[in-house]
Amino acid sequence: MTVTVRVPAKVNVQLAVGGVRGDGFHPLANVFLAVGLYDEVTAAPARELRVTCSGPGSQYVPLDRTNLAARAAIALAELHGLAPDVHLHIDKDIPVAGGMAGGSADAAGALLACDVLWGTRTPREQLLAICAGLGSDVPFSYVGGAALGVGRGEQLTPLEVGGEFHWVFAVADGGLSTPAVYGEFDRLTAGTEVPEPAASAALLTALRTGDTAALAAGLSNDLQAAALSLRPSLAETLAQGTRAGALAALVSGSGPTTAFLAKDAEGAHRVAQALLASGTCVAARVAVAPAPGAVVL
Numbered sequence: 001m002t003v004t005v006r007v008p009a010k011v012n013v014q015l016a017v018g019g020v021r022g023d024g025f026h027p028l029a030n031v032f033l034a035v036g037l038y039d040e041v042t043a044a045p046a047r048e049l050r051v052t053c054s055g056p057g058s059q060y061v062p063l064d065r066t067n068l069a070a071r072a073a074i075a076l077a078e079l080h081g082l083a084p085d086v087h088l089h090i091d092k093d094i095p096v097a098g099g100m101a102g103g104s105a106d107a108a109g110a111l112l113a114c115d116v117l118w119g120t121r122t123p124r125e126q127l128l129a130i131c132a133g134l135g136s137d138v139p140f141s142y143v144g145g146a147a148l149g150v151g152r153g154e155q156l157t158p159l160e161v162g163g164e165f166h167w168v169f170a171v172a173d174g175g176l177s178t179p180a181v182y183g184e185f186d187r188l189t190a191g192t193e194v195p196e197p198a199a200s201a202a203l204l205t206a207l208r209t210g211d212t213a214a215l216a217a218g219l220s221n222d223l224q225a226a227a228l229s230l231r232p233s234l235a236e237t238l239a240q241g242t243r244a245g246a247l248a249a250l251v252s253g254s255g256p257t258t259a260f261l262a263k264d265a266e267g268a269h270r271v272a273q274a275l276l277a278s279g280t281c282v283a284a285r286v287a288v289a290p291a292p293g294a295v296v297l
């Protein structure tokens with residue numbers, strides 16, 4: 001028997017970042033939106049823990065016990081006093097190290113796949129606690145849809161979404177390290193008063209009412225300046241998407257993937273074609289949001 005779970009990528013429609021905490025993390029008001037780009041994680045019985053990976057960027061994914069999917073399997077096995085003897089295969093479609101939470105998606109997917117394969121029927125609250133222990137973004141990858149994440153992003157409140165949003169994602173050449181981008185944020189804000197992060201009421205209303213123009217007006221990412229500082233060429237990608245008719249353009253999370261909100265499906269295809277033709281990205285993907293969280297196929 002094998003179990004395959006599909007898990008979505010995310011874009012942060014608002015990422016408000018406060019001053020660094022004593023534990024090295026930053027307090028956030030993180031408005032997550034799951035988008036329809038997916039990894040699939042398949043769990044199969046095996047003699048020992050083994051991870052394989054296929055798809056774009058898979059050569060950059062570690063296959064040892066540092067892989068977030070492997071860590072998820074180990075954490076679940078420990079909870080139930082089992083050995084984590086499982087073969088996890090990750091079929092990647094989410095850009096690696098791209099600011100779209102691909103590793104977090106794989107962790108959430110592996111957790112659900114192993115829970116079903118092993119018949120451990122772990123209560124949802126316990127699964128979410130394991131997710132939070134694995135990484136700040138992992139609980140959201142599990143639940144999907146849209147949610148406000150506070151604390152370091154792991155404390156979630158689900159958000160209502162009143163419509164569909166059409167996105168384009170420009171995949172950059174190479175990745176950006178999340179800790180490096182937070183470090184650059186600290187450098188750029190040193191000596192300034194960083195306000196307490198708070199979710200924007202206008203943005204939450206835009207999500208609830210499915211108002212694309214209002215969502216476009218409210219998009220914000222406090223890590224964008226840091227990502228652009230580390231990768232100045234992203235400014236040109238953002239400009240090309242805007243020129244092609246995107247309603248708004250921003251860096252996705254810690255980058256370097258850039259995200260473009262379009263009016264409708266046709267607009268999204270136009271923006272994707274223009275981005276590819278501009279040569280400022282290696283791939284341009286269209287995706288609809290919101291997408292569901294981890295689901296068994």
Ligand SMILES: C[C@@](CO)(OP(=O)(O)O)[C@H](O)COP(=O)(O)OP(=O)(O)OC[C@H]1O[C@@H](n2ccc(N)nc2=O)[C@H](O)[C@@H]1O
Binds near residue numbers: 024099137
């Ligand atoms: C920036 C965001 C936005 O959603 O995602 P990406 O765009 O990278 O996908 C997240 O905050 C990334 O979350 P995640 O990738 O799960 O981070 P973690 O594994 O928990 O932490 C990795 C490192 O990022 C930094 N970090 C993470 C979260 C946070 N609130 N403050 C931080 O300073 C810390 O340096 C930490 O050691």
Ligand SMILES: Nc1ncnc2c1ncn2[C@@H]1O[C@H](COP(=O)(O)OP(=O)(O)O)[C@@H](O)[C@H]1O
Binds near residue numbers: 102106254
């Ligand atoms: N299953 C996984 N998929 C992708 N990256 C992983 C995975 N497990 C660990 N990693 C490591 O996490 C880093 C961040 O990857 P990823 O989650 O794709 O990006 P981001 O944090 O920007 O959303 C990668 O460079 C890789 O070394």
